[in-house]
Amino acid sequence: MYSWSLLSILTILSTALAAPASSETSSAPAPSPTVPYASDDPNYPLWNPESDITPEPIRSGLGATILGPQNVPVELQNPDVLAPPTTDNGAVPNFKWPFSLSHNRLQTGGWAREQNVNVMPVATDIAGVNMRLEAGAIRELHWHTDAEWAYMLSGYVRVSTVTPDGQVYLADVGPGDLWYFPPGFPHSIQAKNTTEEGAEFLLIFDNGSFSEDSTFLLTDWLAHVPKEVIAKNFQTDISAFDRIPSHELYILPSHPPPADVATDMVVPNDTPIPYTFPMSQVEGTKTAGGTYKVVDSRTFTAATTICAAEVTVEVGGMRCWHPTEPEWTFFISGEARITVFASSSNAQTSDFQAGDIAYIPPSFGHYIENTGNSTLKFLEVFKSGIFQDISLSQWLALIPHELVKAHLRVDDATIAKFSRTKQEVVGPTSSGSTSA
Numbered sequence: 366m367y368s369w370s371l372l373s374i375l376t377i378l379s380t381a382l383a384a385p386a387s388s389e390t391s392s393a394p395a396p397s398p399t400v401p402y403a404s405d406d407p408n409y410p411l412w413n414p415e416s417d418i419t420p421e422p423i424r425s426g427l428g429a430t431i432l433g434p435q436n437v438p439v440e441l442q443n444p445d446v447l448a449p450p451t452t453d454n455g456a457v458p459n460f461k462w463p464f465s466l467s468h469n470r471l472q473t474g475g476w477a478r479e480q481n482v483n484v485m486p487v488a489t490d491i492a493g494v495n496m497r498l499e500a501g502a503i504r505e506l507h508w509h510t511d512a513e514w515a516y517m518l519s520g521y522v523r524v525s526t527v528t529p530d531g532q533v534y535l536a537d538v539g540p541g542d543l544w545y546f547p548p549g550f551p552h553s554i555q556a557k558n559t560t561e562e563g564a565e566f567l568l569i570f571d572n573g574s575f576s577e578d579s580t581f582l583l584t585d586w587l588a589h590v591p592k593e594v595i596a597k598n599f600q601t602d603i604s605a606f607d608r609i610p611s612h613e614l615y616i617l618p619s620h621p622p623p624a625d626v627a628t629d630m631v632v633p634n635d636t637p638i639p640y641t642f643p644m645s646q647v648e649g650t651k652t653a654g655g656t657y658k659v660v661d662s663r664t665f666t667a668a669t670t671i672c673a674a675e676v677t678v679e680v681g682g683m684r685c686w687h688p689t690e691p692e693w694t695f696f697i698s699g700e701a702r703i704t705v706f707a708s709s710s711n712a713q714t715s716d717f718q719a720g721d722i723a724y725i726p727p728s729f730g731h732y733i734e735n736t737g738n739s740t741l742k743f744l745e746v747f748k749s750g751i752f753q754d755i756s757l758s759q760w761l762a763l764i765p766h767e768l769v770k771a772h773l774r775v776d777d778a779t780i781a782k783f784s785r786t787k788q789e790v791v792g793p794t795s796s797g798s799t800s801a
């Protein structure tokens with residue numbers, strides 16, 4: 366039951382008075398004076414990490430200065446958290462995690478840090494690992510119950526796997542390239558010495574509960590099998606296994622593999638499909654505001670549960686859509702902000718720098734805006750074999766205009782600007798800038 370308050374009657378009256386008369390022009394939007402107009406506050410970002418200020422939680426006449434202690438570097442990185450846009454409302458689970466806050470695992474030969482539901486509970490469907498291997502170092506032979514999709518950040522590695530049918534695949538990948546191993550496939554990763562420093566990469570798992578610390582490792586297994594069983598399995602003397610490690614190696618230093626992959630093969634590759642993909646060689650689609658490159662199972666056939674887009678957004682540009690599948694985004698360079706819309710008036714904004722992760726649950730509307738002074742580059746990873754997204758602009762451009770006018774009260778000239786083709790990345794508008 367609805368009870369009329371004085372406020373709601375005043376609101377409706379003032380809205381009705383503010384509405385343009387429908388007879389004014391033929392293209393004037395139909396009046397729908399049931400709720401007041403949204404605020405016209407543009408809500409520009411208020412500062413950035415390089416700003417030479419002490420940030421305060423004050424915006425649009427709201428808030429007050431901080432009297433207690435302040436962690437200024439963190440607050441400079443998070444302007445839309447300390448002083449949120451007035452459009453933010455309600456509660457949204459935290460969707461930002463910087464790899465810089467992941468507890469690192471240091472080994473001889475490299476390191477690994479992870480993000481999973483333990484640190485970001487909203488990320489139920491995808492977990493990520495950032496791993497570094499010095500030249501020659503090996504991520505020990507292992508397998509796990511979840512699929513592994515990987516993106517090379519720097520350097521070159523050689524990966525291997527053997528399928529349940531006993532087929533083998535050995536290949537090299539370099540910066541911007543991918544690999545994918547289905548659940549259970551045993552695999553290895555070894556940094557080449559093509560670059561002096563070795564390699565660094567991202568590992569993505571199609572399960573938010575995945576932990577890099579609970580994979581099935583070769584040495585860990587054999588250290589927990591009676592020696593007489595090991596000898597029987599390999600049909601050798603027990604003494605042949607006198608020097609196996611007493612516990613897992615995880616990451617270990619070693620000699621770099623031969624430069625040419627063919628000379629490293631025991632038998633020629635014989636899997637029906639490749640388990641690596643040269644994404645670095647795919648030509649990105651250019652749009653007004655940046656570039657866009659998609660790789661999914663239509664081109665990388667092995668990758669049936671994970672697909673991705675590598676996106677660049679020029680200064681002042683942005684991208685706006687909602688995913689049909691869980692989305693994990695990693696920022697490679699630049700500065701950005703994202704507002705996540707979680708339905709029922711709930712919306713929250715966070716800011717991102719290189720090395721940060723954003724996680725967007727399926728269906729949550731959001732945008733990624735370049736709020737910095739340099740090209741923004743990020744990787745969007747989806748738990749899906751096929752890339753799908755719904756563009757806000759294309760949606761509203763393609764349906765009957767009267768429907769759009771009845772909701773948003775915009776005119777025909779405005780709707781005519783909506784792109785009917787998908788514009789994954791848009792540039793800045795001529796009238797608006799992204800900084801105050």
Ligand SMILES: *[C@@H]1O[C@H](CO)[C@@H](O)[C@H](O)[C@H]1NC(C)=O
Nearest residue numbers: 510511571572573574575576
């Ligand atoms: C995800 O991983 C957790 C922890 O290993 C496991 O218990 C769970 O069954 C996995 N979920 C799926 C859908 O495989």
Ligand SMILES: *[C@@H]1O[C@H](CO)[C@@H](O)[C@H](O)[C@H]1NC(C)=O
Nearest residue numbers: 557558559620621622623624
């Ligand atoms: C890289 O490793 C290979 C194999 O061990 C070796 O032959 C080659 O000399 C190394 N190259 C550099 C630049 O270290």
Ligand SMILES: *[C@@H]1O[C@H](CO)[C@@H](O)[C@H](O)[C@H]1NC(C)=O
Nearest residue numbers: 413414415416700736737738
């Ligand atoms: C961009 O550059 C201008 C001029 O140097 C500076 O005032 C502004 O703070 C910079 N913005 C960001 C986001 O770095």
